[in-house]
Amino acid sequence: MPREGSPFQGLGTVAVKELSDNLSSVRMLVLEVLIVLTALAALYGVIDSLRQNTAEDPFLLLRLFTVSRAPLPSFVAILGFLIPLMAIGLGFDAVNGEHIRRTLSRILAQPIYRDALLMGKFLAGLATLAISLAALWLMVIGLGLIFLGVPPGGEEIARSLAFLVIAVFYAAVWLALAMLFSIVFRSAATAALVALGVWLFLTILWPMLAPALAQVISPPDPRYAMLGLDTPDTAIWGQELARLSPNDLFGEAMLAVLSPTTRSLGPVFLDQLRGAVMGAPLPLGESLVIAWPQTVALIAGTIVLFVASYVMFQRQEVRA
Amino acid sequence: MSGAIDETGTTDGEFVIAARNLTKRYGMVNVVDGINFDIVKGEVFGLLGPNGAGKTTTILMMLGLTDISSGKVDVLGYDPARSPLQVKRRVGYLPDSVGFYEHMTAAENLSYTAKLMGLSRVERARRIVAALARVRLLEVADKRVATFSRGMRQRLGLAEIIVKQAEIAILDEPTSGLDPQATQEFLGLIGELRSEGVTVLLSSHLLDQVQRVCSRVALFQAGRIVLMGAVADLARQVLGAGYVVEVEADGAALARRLATVPGVSKVETLGEDRFRMTADRDVRPDAARAVVAANGSLRRLSVDEPSLEAIYARYFHMQTQPSRGTLHAA
Numbered sequence: 001m002p003r004e005g006s007p008f009q010g011l012g013t014v015a016v017k018e019l020s021d022n023l024s025s026v027r028m029l030v031l032e033v034l035i036v037l038t039a040l041a042a043l044y045g046v047i048d049s050l051r052q053n054t055a056e057d058p059f060l061l062l063r064l065f066t067v068s069r070a071p072l073p074s075f076v077a078i079l080g081f082l083i084p085l086m087a088i089g090l091g092f093d094a095v096n097g098e099h100i101r102r103t104l105s106r107i108l109a110q111p112i113y114r115d116a117l118l119m120g121k122f123l124a125g126l127a128t129l130a131i132s133l134a135a136l137w138l139m140v141i142g143l144g145l146i147f148l149g150v151p152p153g154g155e156e157i158a159r160s161l162a163f164l165v166i167a168v169f170y171a172a173v174w175l176a177l178a179m180l181f182s183i184v185f186r187s188a189a190t191a192a193l194v195a196l197g198v199w200l201f202l203t204i205l206w207p208m209l210a211p212a213l214a215q216v217i218s219p220p221d222p223r224y225a226m227l228g229l230d231t232p233d234t235a236i237w238g239q240e241l242a243r244l245s246p247n248d249l250f251g252e253a254m255l256a257v258l259s260p261t262t263r264s265l266g267p268v269f270l271d272q273l274r275g276a277v278m279g280a281p282l283p284l285g286e287s288l289v290i291a292w293p294q295t296v297a298l299i300a301g302t303i304v305l306f307v308a309s310y311v312m313f314q315r316q317e318v319r320a
Numbered sequence: 321m322s323g324a325i326d327e328t329g330t331t332d333g334e335f336v337i338a339a340r341n342l343t344k345r346y347g348m349v350n351v352v353d354g355i356n357f358d359i360v361k362g363e364v365f366g367l368l369g370p371n372g373a374g375k376t377t378t379i380l381m382m383l384g385l386t387d388i389s390s391g392k393v394d395v396l397g398y399d400p401a402r403s404p405l406q407v408k409r410r411v412g413y414l415p416d417s418v419g420f421y422e423h424m425t426a427a428e429n430l431s432y433t434a435k436l437m438g439l440s441r442v443e444r445a446r447r448i449v450a451a452l453a454r455v456r457l458l459e460v461a462d463k464r465v466a467t468f469s470r471g472m473r474q475r476l477g478l479a480e481i482i483v484k485q486a487e488i489a490i491l492d493e494p495t496s497g498l499d500p501q502a503t504q505e506f507l508g509l510i511g512e513l514r515s516e517g518v519t520v521l522l523s524s525h526l527l528d529q530v531q532r533v534c535s536r537v538a539l540f541q542a543g544r545i546v547l548m549g550a551v552a553d554l555a556r557q558v559l560g561a562g563y564v565v566e567v568e569a570d571g572a573a574l575a576r577r578l579a580t581v582p583g584v585s586k587v588e589t590l591g592e593d594r595f596r597m598t599a600d601r602d603v604r605p606d607a608a609r610a611v612v613a614a615n616g617s618l619r620r621l622s623v624d625e626p627s628l629e630a631i632y633a634r635y636f637h638m639q640t641q642p643s644r645g646t647l648h649a650a
Contacts, residue, residue: 003402003403003404004402004403004404004405004406005403005405005406009405009438010436010438013432013435013436014436017432021421021423101419101420101421101422102415102417102418102419103419103420103421105380105385105413105415106413106414106415106418106419106420106433106477106480107433108385109383109385109408109411109412109413109415110408110433110436110437111405111406111408111409111436111437111438112405112436113404113405317386318380318385318386319377319380319386
């Protein structure tokens with residue numbers, strides 16, 4: 001049925017209001033402090049170890065993101081773990097919060113469509129995450145300049161910017177998931193709990209379950225096992241299953257973008273490597289091509305989840 | 321009284337809302353079951369009935385906030401299912417137990433919705449100050465809503481409708497949970513809106529309040545409108561006669577004289593000098609004249625206006641002998 005007027009009417013107003021709410025909320029402050037402190041700890045260890053062996057590494061700045069020193073994981077791994085937490089923290093009460101505060105019907109009685117409310121909240125959440133991530137990114141670059149004393153090259157900046165963009169898409173998936181739950185569940189506590197459950201499952205349990213499932217689907221060939229090799233089919237299944245988790249996609253994309261020597265993200269046969277100069281960095285364009293499918297998958301996941309939220313929100317009754 | 325409405329509650333003015341066979345189904349249940357009504361510009365129309373009778377659902381359908389299962393409703397010439405923005409630009413809505421953003425001030429809350437209405441910055445500031453002054457919240461404009469009482473929140477909700485300069489104000493249970501003074505104050509504000517020509521739709525289960533402000537009422541029961549019209553007409557229809565006048569006076573053969581007053585259907589003698597007259601209109605002036613004509617001294621003259629409460633109770637009593645359809649006054 002055709003509707004009169006633009007679905008985006010009021011979008012800007014909603015987004016600006018939600019953004020200012022997000023940025024001034026205590027919840028956001030706590031999450032930011034948590035992430036900054038963890039990231040600082042990781043970076044401190046990295047900087048320490050990098051100073052001791054300043055080899056002639058052309059991508060010194062990128063090492064800040066990827067090198068880990070026990071007991072802490074790398075900066076990127078920490079982000080892969082904490083970005084979902086931040087996104088869930090922003091989104092879990094987006095819609096049911098309006099129900100609980102009984103503001104929903106009052107706002108929807110203004111001349112706007114529901115589209116504007118949902119989209120505005122999503123964009124505001126995404127902008128909040130982008131601002132936080134950009135601040136973190138600047139912090140890493142700044143610390144690199146101060147403690148390593150090596151000015152970053154153009155390609156390093158470009159690669160780290162690619163990191164920033166992919167991290168925002170990664171955050172978008174989780175934000176969309178949290179908002180979907182905020183529509184499905186009328187209680188904010190339930191929505192938060194379910195979202196956190198999914199997050200823990202996908203980041204901790206799924207990486208362990210995926211190889212096991214792969215072995216069930218495609219049992220390893222004993223002939224490969226005798227040679228101490230992985231069965232190609234099993235390995236591929238394992239990887240494909242693991243990729244169902246956004247966490248895995250983010251990790252792979254980061255590997256391609258931040259470690260320029262990465263040539264492939266899947267299993268490779270030896271004959272495919274014929275003629276390759278091992279250890280030589282790929283040009284930026286090639287690395288981006290390798291990370292592209294993962295990035296697209298993250299964007300697609302966001303869109304699918306957002307569309308699901310949209311459909312559910314349109315059909316939902318306004319009354320509490 | 322608005323000029324558009326005449327004695328009998330029928331109308332010669334323009335309809336601002338017209339519902340035809342409006343129906344809302346959830347599964348197999350008709351929550352709103354084929355209702356028809358017309359609302360005239362400038363009147364205060366009451367939607368009455370117990371909770372769950374379909375009042376709020378009817379309101380949400382008028383605003384385009386819930387789908388219409390069948391039938392249609394026309395609001396200010398627009399179909400809310402097709403042109404919800406046009407409707408919502410002109411209609412103000414105060415939901416049942418309205419909520420505000422607690423961390424924002426009263427002025428900020430209004431400013432947010434005013435932006436959603438698409439008002440310019442200058443216009444917003446001007447209208448918000450004026451509206452807050454109208455509902456007597458100007459001195460707390462910069463206080464956070466978290467500190468507001470329920471009465472203040474309801475008034476803030478009304479301020480939002482004033483900011484919108486709505487042609488129709490739809491108020492859902494606006495006085496439930498308010499203390500008597502806050503209720504009085506709120507009903508006063510509704511009266512002010514009405515005197516400015518705003519059409520007011522008021523849903524309530526508190527009958528005496530509705531009676532005080534409404535020019536016409538519709539009585540909902542299980543998704544249908546079972547009674548509709550001006551309170552006095554409903555009284556005549558359901559109770560037989562609408563007015564009960566008590567006279568305390570002495571004079572020769574007063575009871576007989578009072579019985580001759582036109583419109584009086586019955587005179588009961590309550591005591592030596594007390595009489596109760598049942599009439600189809602307010603017969604106090606005629607009763608006074610009759611007492612004076614009998615050379616009596618008039619000590620007290622009081623009238624019980626027909627109460628909705630009585631109509632309501634009698635109607636549902638009559639329902640035990642079932643009769644279908646809507647009773648229309650006049």
